[in-house]
Amino acid sequence: MKKLSTEFRLLAGLMFGLALLLSAGWQLYRSLQDYRENSLWVAHTYQVLDQLYEVKSGVLELESIQRLYFITGDDVFTGQRDSKSAQIRQAEKKIAELTADNPRQQLIYKNLQLKLNERLNALDRTLQIYQTEGYPATRKHLISGTPRLIMEALMVQISNMEEEERVLLQQRKIQVENNFVQARNIGILVLIITLAGGALLWWQFRRDVIQRSLAEAAVRDSESLLKQILDILPVGVLICDREGSLTTINPGAKLIWGGSRQVNLDQYGEYAGWWPDSGKRIASDEWALARTMKTGETILAELADIRCFDGNRKTIANSTAPLRDDKGNIIGGLSVNVDVTDFTATERKLRAAAHYDDTQAKAQILFTASFERNKIFASLLSLLAERHGYQMSALYSFDEWYARFRCEASHGLARDIPREFELGEGLLGQAALTGKSNSLDVSRLSMQTGLADFSPRHVFMIPVVYQEHRLAVMVLATTNTVVAGEQAFLERLAGQLAVALHNLRQYNDLKMLADQLRTSSDEIAAKNQQLEQASRMKSEFLANMSHELRTPLNAIVGFSEILKDGLMGNLLPQQKDAAADIFHSGKHLLALINDILDLSKIEAGKMQVNLESTDIASLLQASLQVIREQASLQNLQVSAKIPEDLGNVWLDEVKLKQIVYNLLSNAVKFTPEGGRVHLSARRIEGYQVAGGRFEHYLEIMVSDSGIGISPESQAELFQPFTQIDNSLSRKHQGTGLGLAMVKRIAELHEGSVSMSSIVGKGSTFTVLLPWRTAHLPGKFTAAQPAPVTSTASSLGNGELLALVIEDDDQAAEVLRVQLESEGFRILRATTAEAALGMAEEAHPDLITLDILLPGMDGWEFLERFKQHPLFASTPVVIISIVADRGRGLSLGAAHVMQKPIARENLTAALSALGFCNDPATDNKTALIVDDDPKAVKLVSTQLDSFGYQTLSALGGQDGINMARQHKPDLIVLDLMMPEINGFDVVEALKNDTVTASIPIIVLTAKQITPEDRLRLNGDVKKVMEKSDFNHGRFIGEVRRAMTGRGK
Structure with a gap:
């Protein structure tokens, strides 16, 4: 009974351990499955976020494309808009598919879909408004704010979905981390269970050997059960004895390592492994099991990169523990291997990608920081050695004239290595010849690479090519573990280097051209100086000659006008016609001289624009009146379209008259009899002018039905001293300066002149000038006359x-x-x-x-x-x-x-200035306030002869009452009167709003003191003493007082 009871306990213990191992193995398997599933959910969450970003950025890009279409009107943007709309719809559909499993996200998605449709419909509506009603209506619609509110609502829905996905992402990351921790803990549990089971079996075996021989059978049964457990475990288990021989390798270990091999611990180094962080190969005494057997330490989840017996590479989490007897002596060792290749690969790829990007950014800084090839090459190789472990490297540049590669930079190489090789020679030559990169795995070979006598793990040969031009070859050797994407990274880096070398060559070529250009510029500068001197001499000659010609012309024009107007006596009709011919001919010659002088001033940069507020409509109408007489002689129909409310614009009035008169004169001159001439003006928006820099422009157009101008002649039209046809110059008088002056005056205003013409049908000239409503400081001069006030004549007779x-x-x-x-x-x-x-x-x-x-x-x-x-x-x-x-x-x-x-x-x-104004005096009334009847009669006589109706008051109070009752246009006032004097009358009238604006002339016998003048200052138009009274002076003062007043 006792024997059976012992076996029962042994079997029970084995079954319990087996159950624990099975449970732990199953939990480990489920944890790994959960880890994998949660990793997929993390990727799924990133997909949803990518699609949300696609919708957000797509809507913003769609708005930008539509704005470009509004601005340019180019139909190419409508195609881009349709394509972008389709991309947005596709991303929306993808979001619906990806969130189909999440009811909460589906609810948010419905709102997102609704707001997205509203936004796209709003964009379609805006496009429809633009296509049907134009840009102003579109701008008004956009300013209304409705599109912005829809856009904000859409962004809120997208943000809600992104926030929900980020919450899910955080939860799933936590779950992935928990799964990894759970798998690690289960592995530890399996290790503990295995250790416990092994210890139990070992203890039971020793006990049975000592106590009875039948214990051996029980041990064998136990080992058989343990083997079964190990066979079904999804992890690799390796057990060695005290001598280091591997006694047990379960199927999980064989699956990981790709086979089995029993070797002594001294030969453990044949198992190829590398440390993941440094890429350094693991020595035989550095393996976890070797360290455990020597020191007795327990090692948990130590990562190692291995090369399996079948040639595959994996990453394992290696946990080891010593096996001891009842006295604590190490009698063996246990190693549990978990394949974490998939887990670490993702993390390694992310780290490597970030590392590659950072290196490329640093390399780009190196490429742009220097123009020295050797310095760029050496810095690049040092950067690769420091950040990527390429301890030995070289860079060979290609000499295309000799078809050879020469080493321009190296790192960590001996001096006696080959420094040159031919195209196609060896592995390097073949890589350069084919333009394809080579990657050699030489970890188990001893190779002569041309670099040094050592055994790197990988050697890369990367050609540097720019647009099919061979530039160099990089050779890089490393003993580190090479992850996927390393070669692609090196090829991208070689592409950056190729661009940098190309830019460096362009820089050197540009520098050489700059030196040549500098030499040529010095020669051109000397020639320009000679041309400028000749131009100055020409301008000085024109100015001097114009002055000498205009001096006698002034007398000819002046005296002929005096004769023509009869100021020196009446002339016979023939004499008057002759004087008129002299006058008009002199004016014509003087205008030509003025044009030449003005053109020379413009070309010399001395012509200034004097801006002043100008009534455009009045100026244009006045210009039309000048040419109407000549137009009527040719039976031409002259018309105009000038809005009355065009208003005032700040520009040079004199020069604008030159522009309009020149264009109208040319139109009349070159239009056959019975034709038409049309003048129009309007204000246009700045965006309607190509390259417009001002908010509004004044557009003046002069069109005619004249002879027209051929396209080949239009290019010469605005050149000075140029006429398009010699036959025309004989038929129509002119110097060819008119249009040249028009163009240059318009440019002085920062405007432009253009024309369109059809031969035989007529021409249209368009002048565009900036619409300035106030004087702007700058290169323009504001023309403001000095203030003028009335002055008293020093002549006693009033002249x-x-x-x-x-x-x-x-x-x-x-x-x-x-x-x-x-x-x-x-x-x-x-x-x-x-x-x-x-x-x-x-x-x-x-x-x-x-x-x-x-x-x-x-x-x-x-x-x-x-x-x-x-x-x-x-x-x-x-x-x-x-x-x-x-x-x-x-x-x-x-x-x-x-x-x-x-x-x-x-x-x-x-x-x-107020000297010759004869304001209309019909129906004008003057009130004379004086207590002297003779003075009243004298002044009344003078005013009656000037056309005034006169009223009289013989006292101050009567004068105040009559002024308020009749509201006269003028008051003549004496200061010395009884009771209410003239000072009191002035004060009473100026304090009354009804009479405050009536002009007052003081005519008095009182000796006027400075205090009197100060007292009257600002309230009267003029103070005259009766001793100086005469008709001429008195009427002159009345003219001044009444200038600009109407009834």
Whole structure:
């Protein structure tokens, strides 16, 4: 009974151990299966995130493509838009498939699908609006904010799905980690169970041997059961005895190692293995089982890369423990191997990819940091040795003239290695010849690689090729374990090196060309200097010649106009016609000279644009009036389309007139009888102008039904002194300067001129000028006249005095006749110095100034004259050949006019200054307030002769009452009156809103003191003493007071 009881206990113990091992093995198998399944779920989660990113980026790219279509109008973007929409739909479908197993994600997906459809429909709607209603409606639709809200809602749904997937990803990563820990723990448990079982069997065997012989049978049974357990375990188990001989290798171990081989522990080194971190081969005494047998230590889950007996490579987690007898002596060793190749491969690939990318980035920095080939090569090989363990390497560059490779850089090589080889010679030559990389596994061979006498694990030969051009070959040797993708990484690095070598060659070529260009530039600069000197001489000649020609022309034009207008007596009709012919011919010749001078100023960069607020409609209508007479003679139909509300634009009014007049004159000149000429203007948006830099532009178009211009002649149209046909130049007078001036003046305004024409049907010229609504500081000058106030004449008889500063007798005589016809008394000074003295003595009401004077010139006179406090308000009109309007106005001139001055222009300038204004006096009423009936009668007579209806008041209070009742247009007031004097009347009228705007002229016998003038300052137009009263002066002051007023 006792014997059976012992066997029973032994069998029970074995069965219990077997059950534990089976359970542990099954749990280990399930853990590995769960690990694999959870790894797949992690990959599944990344797929969902990728598709969500595809939808998000696709929608943003679709918006960008549609905006490009709106901006450019190019139909190629509609194709790209359809393609991108299809990609988004495909990604949406993929998301639905990937999240079909997740009800929560399906719910979010429904909302995502809804918002995505809304966004795509909104984009389709925007496209429809653009195609049917245009860009402004599209912009209004976009500004409404609805598309942005839809987009934000879509982004929220995508973010929700991404957040859900990230939560799942975190959970699944935790599950993968738990599975790995569980597998490791089960492996440890199996090891413990095996150790325990082995110890139990060993103890039972020893006990049975000692106690009875039948124990051997029980031990054999136990070993048989243990073998069965080991046979079904999914891990490799190896057991050795105290001598190191492997006594047990289970099927799991054979499956891992690809076979079995019993060797002594001293021969354990034939088992090929490498440390994963360093790639160094594991020595025979470094294996875990060898260390356990020598030291008795227990090692858990030590990773090792192995080469199996069948040639395959794997990664194992190796756990070992010593086997001891009851006295603690080591009698054997146990090794449990778990194949973790799949687990570590993924991690290794990720680390390797990141490592490769980092190396490529560092290499790119090396390639761009230097222009020295040797330095780039040496740095690259050092980088590969440091980061990838290529202890020995070389780089051979190709000499295409000799078809040989020469070593330009090496790392860790002896000096006596071969430094050259031919194309096709050896393995290196073959790699260079074929352009294909070679990878040699030489871990079990001793090879002569041309590098050194050592046994690397891998040798790579990587050709460096750029667009089928051989540049170099890299040879790299390493003793580390080479993972998948290493060769591809080296080939990518070789591609980077090829681009860097190509760029370096281009840099060297560019440097050589730059040296050649520098030499050529010096020669060109010398020639340009000669051309600039010739150009300056030409400009100086044109300026001097223009001045010499215009001086006599001024007299011809001026005196012929005086004769024509009858200022020097009436002429016979034939004499008047002759004077008119002289006048028009002189004006024509003067215009040609002015064009030549203006063109030379523009080409020399001396022409300035004086910006001022200009009424475009009025300017264009005035330009039309100039050419209507000639057009009517040719029976031409002249039409215009000029909006009345076009408004004012800041530009150079004089130069714009030149542009419009030149274009209209050409249109009339080259349009046959019975044709048509049309002028139009409008404001257009900046985006409608190719290359437009301003928000709006002024577009002026002049079209005609004339002879037209051939395409080959249009290129020469805007060149100076050029006419497209000599026969036309004979038929139509002209110098060929008009269109050249138009083009250059437009460019001075930062605008442009273009034209379209059909031979025999007509031409259209288009001028585009920036629409400026205010003066902008910069290269433009704002033309603002100096403020002008009324000045009192120093002449006792009330006549207006004009001081004419002119050294030319003929020009002075023309001005004398014209000014006297306007009621001025004339003083003349031939020098600026004399004029200063005469001005201080005579106090003129007006000064006309020539610039080109002997001694002190006109500019210096103007500056000194305006600094004098007595003359700060005296108007100065510059009348000179040199008419720099911007400079003259900045120095205080009231007007700047160019010789010869036409009478109507002079009259207009004087009217602007308040000298010759004759405001309409019909239905005008004047109130005379004076207690002296004789004075009232005298003033009434003067005003009646001037066309006024007069009212009279003989006292201050009566004057106030009548002013409030009748609201006269003008009040003439005496200061010295009983009861309510003139000062009280002024104060009462100015404090009343009804009468505050009525102009008041004070006419009094009172001696006016400075305090009186200060008291009246700002409230009256003029203060006159009765002792100085005369008709001319009084009516002149009335004119000034009433200028610009209407009933």
